[in-house]
Amino acid sequence: xxxxxxxxxxxxxxxxxxxxxxxxxxxxxxxxxxxxxxxxxxxxxxxxxxxxxxxxxxxxxxxxxxxxxxxxxxxxxxxxxxxxxxxxxxxxxxxxxxxxxxxx
Amino acid sequence: xxxxxxxxxxxxxxxxxxxxxxxxxxxxxxxxxxxxxxxxxxxxxxxxxxxxxxxxxxxxxxxxxxxxxxxxxxxxxxxxxxxxxxxxxxxxxxxxxxxxxxxxxxxxxxxxxxxxxxxxxxxxxxxxxxxxxxxxxxxxxxxxxxxxxxxxxxxxxxxxxxxxxxx
Numbered sequence: 001x002x003x004x005x006x007x008x009x010x011x012x013x014x015x016x017x018x019x020x021x022x023x024x025x026x027x028x029x030x031x032x033x034x035x036x037x038x039x040x041x042x043x044x045x046x047x048x049x050x051x052x053x054x055x056x057x058x059x060x061x062x063x064x065x066x067x068x069x070x071x072x073x074x075x076x077x078x079x080x081x082x083x084x085x086x087x088x089x090x091x092x093x094x095x096x097x098x099x100x101x102x103x104x
Numbered sequence: 105x106x107x108x109x110x111x112x113x114x115x116x117x118x119x120x121x122x123x124x125x126x127x128x129x130x131x132x133x134x135x136x137x138x139x140x141x142x143x144x145x146x147x148x149x150x151x152x153x154x155x156x157x158x159x160x161x162x163x164x165x166x167x168x169x170x171x172x173x174x175x176x177x178x179x180x181x182x183x184x185x186x187x188x189x190x191x192x193x194x195x196x197x198x199x200x201x202x203x204x205x206x207x208x209x210x211x212x213x214x215x216x217x218x219x220x221x222x223x224x225x226x227x228x229x230x231x232x233x234x235x236x237x238x239x240x241x242x243x244x245x246x247x248x249x250x251x252x253x254x255x256x257x258x259x260x261x262x263x264x265x266x267x268x269x270x271x
Binding site: 002003006007010011013016024026027030 | 116120144201212270271
């Protein structure tokens with residue numbers, strides 16, 4: 001068989017083509033599926049946008065209150081002796097001793 | 105086409121009826137039967153959703169072939185990346201002269217399967233579908249010189265491969 005004959009015969013070849021209704025049905029299904037996916041993406045973006053905006057608009061948590069001197073000293077006294085940092089140890093002991101003397 | 109732009113489904117169905125066979129044949133030759141239906145369906149989806157972009161300077165057939173070729177080209181490139189086989193060879197390869205036309209179409213598709221996607225599309229449009237050089241260039245989005253070069257290379261490869269079947 002010659003090359004040109006092959007091409008001529010191939011041009012005459014018939015293939016089984018899906019009918020119009022099948023194609024239309026497939027198109028509708030695909031379009032519907034894509035629309036649903038698009039809606040889902042849009043709603044997710046909306047939720048993220050609203051969530052982010054609310055989080056930004058909420059008032060920030062109040063700053064912790066400054067402790068008074070008495071509170072700071074009483075906290076120092078409540079901490080166990082072993083946890084007291086070295087530089088504070090003498091100060092802490094002197095307060096404790098003064099307290100003990102006062103009680104006496 | 106104006107009715108399709110307005111969203112008339114009956115007009116769309118008329119266009120599908122008119123062009124489905126030619127487009128399916130092209131997609132079948134390039135991709136095989138499983139992907140051809142998807143490619144044709146996607147072509148008509150684009151026709152439906154992008155009808156406003158249609159430029160009446162070109163014929164509707166050319167535009168549809170362009171959409172279909174684009175889709176087939178993407179699929180061929182994807183397959184090439186994943187080294188997927190395109191079509192199964194017919195079992196009886198030696199009896200080429202006694203083959204039916206549709207078997208020869210499958211054989212030619214298999215022979216052209218190893219060509220680069222651009223060459224394959226140009227070969228199919230020019231050699232098998234019988235489009236002119238200018239129209240092929242419009243459909244494949246190439247210059248006429250590129251079409252000529254791709255066709256020359258593709259034809260040489262195909263003829264070389266067909267020698268083993270006595271053609």
